[in-house]
Amino acid sequence: MSLLRAKIQDVFNEPACEQNRGKDAKARKKGCSKPLTPGAAAGGCAFDGAKIVLQPITDVAHLIHAPLACEGNSWDNRGAASSGPTLWRTSFTTDLTELDVVMGQGERKLFKAIREIKEAYGPPAIFVYPTCVTALIGDDIEAVCKRAAEKFGLPVVPVNAPGFVGSKNLGNKLAGEALLEHVIGTVEPDDAGPYDINILGEFNLSGEFWLVKPLLDWLGIRVRACIPGDARYFDIACAHRARAAMMVCSTALINLARKMEQRWDIPFFEGSFYGITDTSEALRQISQLLVKKGADPEILGRTEALIAEEEAIAWKKLAAYQPRLEGKRVLLNTGGVKSWSVVHALMEIGIEIVGTSVKKSTVEDKERIKQILKEDNHIFEQMAPRELYAMLSEHKADIMLSGGRTQFIALKAKTPWLDINQERQHPYAGYDGMVELVRQIDLAIHNPIWFQVREPAPWDCQPAVREELPRTKSETATLHAVQKFAGTTADDFGEC
Structure with a gap:
């Protein structure tokens, strides 16, 4: 728990954040996340935030070490899409019971679950998520994961982000720390090139990154790793050999972008693929960063040609609207x-x-x-x-x-x-x-x-009354009495 506390304090001290740099030392330790109120809806806990960032890694088995409800509340919480593997759509949990907690069977049950996943699915890696219950009873997740990795010959990654430590945004950052500590840099690619980039904080919601990737492919730019949208474990493990990076959602993974720049000299910028102008500017900045890192400057001209062509097509389509x-x-x-x-x-x-x-x-x-x-x-x-x-x-x-x-x-x-x-x-x-x-x-x-739906409902309207014969005085008096009792007037009995 002390290691987790130290990691949280390190995440709070984020030099790449302008707001964080403007604080004094005491305020910096408190971080940006609002404190959680027990019993109140906080928009997601740290476990939820970590699962959001890592679950779109499509070929990995995501194992929740907790009672069943923790996995039930967090499964499939993003509409991310995959172009291949579907293992991430399978829900894995150790399903701890009260007896497991009382008898101290949590670690044994976790090790057994890792073995069963390895034998049944053979994934390239298994991510293990503790939650409030398993963190509070003191299960040593990191020790179990380390022993399982040695025993079964595959990476078993502990993601230390139990819900009680903070908000969903904090969980996003702790997930980035897990990738830095256990995944990125563990595999050396044999095909690294001068046009390799990383995209960070892109979740490929509804497959929208697939609308952007063809533009990069046309420019000869390879996405070494899109973290986490439609990602593969091997791609993320090789992400340290990219030449540049684009940060799509800085709130989630700014710590990952900054530390990758420090460790592997991968410059990054924050941009957006929403809108014509922002998409064009993002393509320009990617090309400029690659040129600064040694790519052929001719890519700048090709980028401008592509932007001009795509903008003309888009504006022509938008003209109708x-x-x-x-x-x-x-x-x-x-x-x-x-x-x-x-x-x-x-x-x-x-x-x-x-x-x-x-x-x-x-x-x-x-x-x-x-x-x-x-x-x-x-x-x-x-x-x-x-x-x-x-x-x-x-x-x-x-x-x-x-x-x-x-x-x-x-x-x-x-x-x-x-x-x-x-x-x-x-x-x-x-x-x-x-x-x-x-x-x-x-x-x-x-x-x-x-x-x-904005028209009056049919039952609020009355058809116009057609007088076939003139009314007598008694009939008129009766009609007025009924209208008075109903709270209406003769004018109400007309067309809507």
Whole structure:
């Protein structure tokens, strides 16, 4: 536990973070994550964060050393996609019971589970995740993993990120530390070249990295390792021989990028593949870093030629949507890198941003938003469901882009909604991804269902009363009495 505490303090002291460098020594030790409140929903624990970062490594067996519920709550929590192996889709757990805990059988059961996975599946590696229960009872995960690796002849990687140590973001960083300590640099590739790069913090949600990789392939740039999206264990083990790196989500793996630069001299930059301008700028910066590391400068010219061609194609496709979406108002309720990259992408085609959340965004992310929007009144840390509903029901936005947890607020307000978070079904990265994002927004806003649901319900309308014969005084009095009792007037009995 003391080693884990020291590792956490090291993660909190992040020199590559501008906000961290501005703190005094005491404040730096507290880190950026908010303290967890027992019994309150914290948006994910450290174990959840570590699993998010490592589970998309597709050919690895991910073994949860814990009671069954820990694995049940964390399995398949990202919509990452694989182009090959499917082992990561299989759920493995030691399924500790109360008797195992009381009798001290946890370590023995873990070793047995590792052996069974090795014999049944033969994976290139096994990642072992302790959770709150196994960490608190003192199971020596690292010793068991080391012994199992020697016994069975394959890497068994301990991922020390039990839930109680902190937030999901801390778990992201601890997962990066596990890769640095046990995986990266353990295999020497025999095909290293001057155009090899790493992509860090890219999860290949809905397969969206597959929209970007062909652009890099056309330029002759090889992705040595995409961590973690559609990754293979061998690729990550060889990642130390890349010449440059791009950081997609700095909140998650900035410590991994910085330490790889220190150990293996791999320069990195933070960029985004959301939107036409940001995708083009990312390609430029990748090429520039490679040239600085010794690649042929002719790649710069080829990059500009590719950008010009792809931008022309994308803008031609977007031209059909611009008249329909010009001036439409979007409320963005997400966080992290999407809080600024998607904002920039939408503003490129004339969409107005009425608000964007920055709940999970870094200080650098917030500064980018301010530069893009030119004002602060459209930025909010978090918005209560009641406030979201009020904003949407008052028609201050034409559509809300958010995660699945807030979709019902938009639906209750009879406002179009589009999933922009990890559960989404459509890829939005790169030039083609930008066109797809705009197409989905257009489909959502102009769906005829919204005109229908905003109309009064049939049972709130009454057909017009046709007078076949003139009423007598008593009939008229009776009708007025009924209307008074029902709280209506004669005017209410007409067409809707």
